Amino acid sequence: MDPEAVRKYSALHAKPDGLVLQYGTAGFRTKAERLDHVMFRMGLLAVLRSKQTKSTIGVMVTASHNPEEDNGVKLVDPLGEMLAPSWEEHATCLANAEERDVWRVLMDISEKAAVNLQQEAFVVIGRDTRPSSERLSQSVIDGVTVLGGQFHDYGLLTTPQLHYMVYCRNSSGRYGEATVDGYYQKLSTAFVELTKQAFCGGNEYRSLKVDCANGVGALKLREMEPYFSQGLSVQLFNDGTKGKLNHLCGADFVKSHQRPPQGMEMKSSERCCSFDGDADRIVYYYSDTDGHFHLIDGDKIATLISSFLKELLVEIGESLNIGVVQTAYANGSSTRYLEEVMKVPVYCTKTGVKHLHHKAQEFDVGVYFEANGHGTVLFSKAAEMKIKQLAKELEDKKRKAAQMLANVIDLFNQAAGDAISDMLVIEAILALKGLTVQEWDALYTDLPNRQLKVKVADRQVISTTDAERQAVTPPGLQEAINDLVKKYKLSRAFVRPSGTEDVVRVYAEADSQVLGICY
Ligand SMILES: CC(=O)N[C@H]1[C@@H](OP(=O)(O)O)O[C@H](CO)[C@@H](O)[C@@H]1O
Ligand SMILES: [Mg+2]
Numbered sequence: 266m267d268p269e270a271v272r273k274y275s276a277l278h279a280k281p282d283g284l285v286l287q288y289g290t291a292g293f294r295t296k297a298e299r300l301d302h303v304m305f306r307m308g309l310l311a312v313l314r315s316k317q318t319k320s321t322i323g324v325m326v327t328a329s330h331n332p333e334e335d336n337g338v339k340l341v342d343p344l345g346e347m348l349a350p351s352w353e354e355h356a357t358c359l360a361n362a363e364e365r366d367v368w369r370v371l372m373d374i375s376e377k378a379a380v381n382l383q384q385e386a387f388v389v390i391g392r393d394t395r396p397s398s399e400r401l402s403q404s405v406i407d408g409v410t411v412l413g414g415q416f417h418d419y420g421l422l423t424t425p426q427l428h429y430m431v432y433c434r435n436s437s438g439r440y441g442e443a444t445v446d447g448y449y450q451k452l453s454t455a456f457v458e459l460t461k462q463a464f465c466g467g468n469e470y471r472s473l474k475v476d477c478a479n480g481v482g483a484l485k486l487r488e489m490e491p492y493f494s495q496g497l498s499v500q501l502f503n504d505g506t507k508g509k510l511n512h513l514c515g516a517d518f519v520k521s522h523q524r525p526p527q528g529m530e531m532k533s534s535e536r537c538c539s540f541d542g543d544a545d546r547i548v549y550y551y552s553d554t555d556g557h558f559h560l561i562d563g564d565k566i567a568t569l570i571s572s573f574l575k576e577l578l579v580e581i582g583e584s585l586n587i588g589v590v591q592t593a594y595a596n597g598s599s600t601r602y603l604e605e606v607m608k609v610p611v612y613c614t615k616t617g618v619k620h621l622h623h624k625a626q627e628f629d630v631g632v633y634f635e636a637n638g639h640g641t642v643l644f645s646k647a648a649e650m651k652i653k654q655l656a657k658e659l660e661d662k663k664r665k666a667a668q669m670l671a672n673v674i675d676l677f678n679q680a681a682g683d684a685i686s687d688m689l690v691i692e693a694i695l696a697l698k699g700l701t702v703q704e705w706d707a708l709y710t711d712l713p714n715r716q717l718k719v720k721v722a723d724r725q726v727i728s729t730t731d732a733e734r735q736a737v738t739p740p741g742l743q744e745a746i747n748d749l750v751k752k753y754k755l756s757r758a759f760v761r762p763s764g765t766e767d768v769v770r771v772y773a774e775a776d777s778q779v780l781g782i783c784y
Contacts, residue, residue: 266382266412268368271309274411275367278305278404288348288356290617290764292339294328297397300336304401306359307338308388308408309371314352315386315414317378318343322386323431325424326402327393330478330517330541333510336397338405345432345680347619351378371412386414389430389443391422393481393543394505419445423485423544425683432680440679445488453492455675456689458668460496463696472498473692474537476526478515479505482544482684489685497692502529516541516548516684520637521716523560525550536695536702540684546638547684549691551702559706563634564591564599566691568708570642571609571632573694574673578630580666581655585648590624590633592616593734593759594716597774602709613732617764618682639682644674669697712755714774724762724769733761753777 280302286293293303307324315322323341331337340348340356348356355374362370375382388409392398402418409416419430426448433443441451477483483504490499503514503526511518514526516539525531526539531552538549549561571589578585589603589611603609614620618639625631629648634640644652652674655667676693678686695705728738734757736743742760750756756775763770 270411271368274407275364278302280364285361288353291329292337293360294331294335294337294765296334297336300401301404303360304338304404305408307340308405309412310356310359311340311388312386312409312412312414313374313380314340315388316382316384317380319384321431321434322388323427324388324390324405325427326398326405327424327543329543330511330515333395336395336401341428341431343435345428346622388414388416389419390416391419391427394421395510421481421484423481425545425678425681428681429678449489449492452676452686452689455672456493456693457496459672459676459693460696472500474500474502474529474535476502476514476529476539477504478540478542479503479508479510480542480544482540486685511542515539516546516638519550520548520562524558538688544684545682547687548638561706563636563638563640564595565708566638567632567634567640568599568602569694569705570690572607574630575607575609577666577670581659581663583651585629587630588612588628590614590621590631592635593732594636594772596636596711596714597755597757598709598712615733641679641682642677643679649674712774712776713778717771718768719771721769724767727760727762727769729761734759736760
């Protein structure tokens with residue numbers, strides 16, 4: 266580690282004057298042309314984090330569902346999870362340091378976090394398909410190498426694939442092989458095994474239309490299709506050959522506008538889904554015979570998956586606990602259905618997958634999804650071992666249930682929510698249960714709801730509690746919300762400052778969209 270080299274390279278990756286950025290819910294995100302210094306410095310920081318944890322650390326260059334001109338970067342911790350909160354602070358500090366202070370800040374972090382500077386460091390890097398991503402990932406590599414770290418550049422990857430690689434590398438191969446081929450093999454083998462019994466009848470479940478948001482998901486799904494094509498054929502739209510990334514398409518567009526993406530040819534009752542730009546979110550939808558659009562969001566995905574898992578757990582007769590984790594944005598109907606009809610405990614955390622992921626780790630089987638389609642299922646080590654052992658020991662129907670669960674465990678990407686993995690799980694469940702997309706949708710009816718963004722002078726004047734469902738400040742705000750909400754049936758509303766944009770988000774739902782009905 267050579268302070269002179271760090272100084273020299275920091276000057277080559279200069280920070281624009283006056284720019285202040287914060288490591289937010291999903292790392293740093295802004296216009297791509299302002300990010301070169303941040304990328305270089307995150308390369309430096311990844312080396313320190315790797316030395317401190319004596320593990321491989323990941324760096325992903327992406328801005329997910331944001332416009333093509335934007336970019337972003339986030340670090341991935343040893344078990345494939347999001348960066349620890351104390352290191353988010355280090356990241357913010359380093360990103361905002363003046364050039365001449367970079368070395369000093371690195372040394373401060375090393376001291377505070379007790380980093381052994383003699384330790385070796387290894388960093389893996391992935392990037393999405395944005396025009397700026399290749400150059401920016403090169404800046405990350407500059408940062409890694411100037412501090413003497415080793416690295417492997419995976420090039421184009423979906424975000425969840427990079428999380429997967431990090432997890433594999435730090436689990437001595439127990440989770441899987443840390444290659445793209447290893448990922449395809451593991452998931453596809455589990456999918457084909459799982460669906461063997463299901464595809465004996467008709468072709469109904471054999472095809473799916475996928476809007477890939479003109480992003481990296483298209484490339485990876487196309488590469489992967491031959492591995493699982495005996496079980497499912499996917500027809501790709503918005504595959505990046507023509508349109509712009511995330512423009513009028515992708516999971517975020519479909520969820521927030523509640524309409525189909527441009528460029529998708531939808532016929533009535535066909536099952537369709539959308540990924541977001543880095544393929545860590547998925548939503549489903551269809552149009553009915555009257556041409557009405559129906560969205561099946563993360564809440565309904567969580568409901569389908571947890572009902573399937575619960576049935577299998579009951580069948581094998583083991584007392585493994587299952588819990589579902591949501592955020593305040595989950596539709597009230599989904600929470601009621603899960604708790605009252607399915608008798609599954611539901612927990613609410615703050616927005617952002619790191620909070621949901623953390624809570625889901627408390628269960629043998631922890632299902633977590635944000636309403637926008639980001640989620641996965643976590644199985645505790647003990648539950649996984651038990652299920653895989655029962656798959657060998659039990660007999661008949663119980664054995665079949667345990668084998669299905671064992672395959673489901675391998676099919677989920679437990680490092681992070683993953684559109685490709687979730688898609689295969691959903692397709693398998695629908696086929697095994699013989700459910701059409703309409704039948705799935707009919708599990709419950711969403712309460713009418715609205716989500717708005719409001720620009721204010723300083724969004725931080727709003728602070729919240731109770732998993733962001735109650736406003737603490739400014740005084741009087743919560744009382745005003747309560748006065749409005751009490752006029753309607755099944756109503757709920759909350760406001761919170763966004764963690765990724767300079768806006769306040771407002772959410773409301775009730776049993777009807779008709780205004781002015783007082784109960
Ligand atoms: C209401 C909503 O969809 N919020 C999103 C959004 O967070 P905000 O803090 O609301 O800006 O971006 C996060 C990162 O992608 C995602 O995890 C979260 O679900
Ligand atoms: Mg994303």
